[in-house]
Amino acid sequence: MIDSPVFFSGIGGSGMLPLASIVRSSGAKVAGSDRSLDAGRTPEKFDYLRSLGIQLFPQDGSGLQAGTTLVTSAAVEETVPDVVRARELGLVHLTRPQFLAKLLNAAQRSIAVGGTSGKSTVTGMIGWILHACHRQPTVMNGAVMKNFVTPSAPFASALVGDPELFVSEVDESDGSIALYRPEIAVLTNISLDHKEMDELRQLFAHFLNSARKAVLNLDDPETRALSDTVPADKVIGYGFDSPAADFMGKDLQLKREGARFAVEAGGERHEVQLKVPGRHNASNALAAIAAARAIGVPVADSAAALARFDGLRRRLETVGEAAGVTVIDDFAHNPDKIAATLATLRAHPGRLLIMFQPHGFGPLRKMGEELADAFAAGMAAGDRLYLPDPVYQGGTVERTRGSEWLAEQVKERGREAVHVADRAEIATLLISEAKAGDRILVMGARDDTLIDYARDLLERIAREPS
Numbered sequence: 001m002i003d004s005p006v007f008f009s010g011i012g013g014s015g016m017l018p019l020a021s022i023v024r025s026s027g028a029k030v031a032g033s034d035r036s037l038d039a040g041r042t043p044e045k046f047d048y049l050r051s052l053g054i055q056l057f058p059q060d061g062s063g064l065q066a067g068t069t070l071v072t073s074a075a076v077e078e079t080v081p082d083v084v085r086a087r088e089l090g091l092v093h094l095t096r097p098q099f100l101a102k103l104l105n106a107a108q109r110s111i112a113v114g115g116t117s118g119k120s121t122v123t124g125m126i127g128w129i130l131h132a133c134h135r136q137p138t139v140m141n142g143a144v145m146k147n148f149v150t151p152s153a154p155f156a157s158a159l160v161g162d163p164e165l166f167v168s169e170v171d172e173s174d175g176s177i178a179l180y181r182p183e184i185a186v187l188t189n190i191s192l193d194h195k196e197m198d199e200l201r202q203l204f205a206h207f208l209n210s211a212r213k214a215v216l217n218l219d220d221p222e223t224r225a226l227s228d229t230v231p232a233d234k235v236i237g238y239g240f241d242s243p244a245a246d247f248m249g250k251d252l253q254l255k256r257e258g259a260r261f262a263v264e265a266g267g268e269r270h271e272v273q274l275k276v277p278g279r280h281n282a283s284n285a286l287a288a289i290a291a292a293r294a295i296g297v298p299v300a301d302s303a304a305a306l307a308r309f310d311g312l313r314r315r316l317e318t319v320g321e322a323a324g325v326t327v328i329d330d331f332a333h334n335p336d337k338i339a340a341t342l343a344t345l346r347a348h349p350g351r352l353l354i355m356f357q358p359h360g361f362g363p364l365r366k367m368g369e370e371l372a373d374a375f376a377a378g379m380a381a382g383d384r385l386y387l388p389d390p391v392y393q394g395g396t397v398e399r400t401r402g403s404e405w406l407a408e409q410v411k412e413r414g415r416e417a418v419h420v421a422d423r424a425e426i427a428t429l430l431i432s433e434a435k436a437g438d439r440i441l442v443m444g445a446r447d448d449t450l451i452d453y454a455r456d457l458l459e460r461i462a463r464e465p466s
Helices: 016-025 035-039 043-051 081-089 096-106 119-132 197-209 221-229 279-294 299-306 335-346 361-378 403-412 423-433 450-463
Strands: 006-009 030-033 055-057 069-072 092-095 109-114 137-140 162-169 184-187 213-217 235-239 247-255 258-265 268-274 317-322 325-330 352-357 384-387 416-419 439-444
Touching (some): 006 016, 006 081, 016 030, 016 043, 043 055, 096 109, 119 137, 184 197, 184 279, 197 213, 213 279, 335 352, 335 439, 361 403, 423 450
Parallel strands (some): 006 030, 030 055, 184 213, 213 235, 235 247, 352 439
């Protein structure tokens, strides 16, 4: 039970909004601030928060009062007025992961989903399975879960249920994954993203060993190697290519609009039909089935529920079709995610016109070569990549590598890529170039306006077919 008011600074963030809504549902007094609110961006998101009874303030410290707990997102620096005011008042100040860990660790039963890629989808799948099986979970996700969207809950990245059955994705990017002690730890994969590989291995090993059971993707070499660091009686393995897997995927069939496979576990075989496409989503489904079984849900029930799983917003989401052109929106931003998205789309006909907005200058510096490799390997002859300038949200940052550098790297690897600083100009180019049968793919993270960009593209193509 949360017995003091909570103020979320950065409340509009993908990890903050669902957490605030969960806390508000407990009856606690909740307020917040956000620089996007001050700038007038994404007003519908803040209208939704107000509809939950959450009071919003400018990010100037005026919303803080004695006795309040301040929770800050990773985007909120120590110099932000909310943080300065909290120090003046001597308030308890927790980061978002610290606060989330308190809730998850206090639950009688909990599932935490980690990994470089796929954790939001796996979290959504587990949440839907438990909900469909009448287990009433509380689910904390970083993406909107389509199955739970209603007119009154358009930003359903959280599901409010029993606080004693808590499911959450957990993040390794800031090292905070070490805070969580779940009953079931799920690890989807490990690859280069926010941290160096040695540090990632240590963080994930600690995460797995802090749990009662560890659900591991044995098809991923790094995750499989970590299984040796976990006591054998804790490990629950899953995979399509790993004979040692406790949950073995068989007879995978990939279709444009979904996938079908069989799962063999405990001497039983069950068919699974998915409405979300790609081998990576079939692997995500295996993870969810294994995690749900570890908490008591029969495999047959999970398989039946997954046939009705609608996916997540901005995860290979088809926005629509106009004049024979399909517009797709996707969150992919690291090499593994990009490779999975392009592999899924390239398995079916149609040229790809890609607008990829890098999610910062730092990621280009850290994994630029790997990003270029992923695009070059995933694109086909005739596909074209358009790169606007990276997301920049203020502060000091080294800009030795920008989108023009990435465009040159992709071109050197034999694929078509061009840097156009202004993405509005890219939209005009995409609309003029797209022909019937083409697919426009909008990719990127850390920018809530990308879905609006994709929708606007669709509307303009419908109005002005080329």
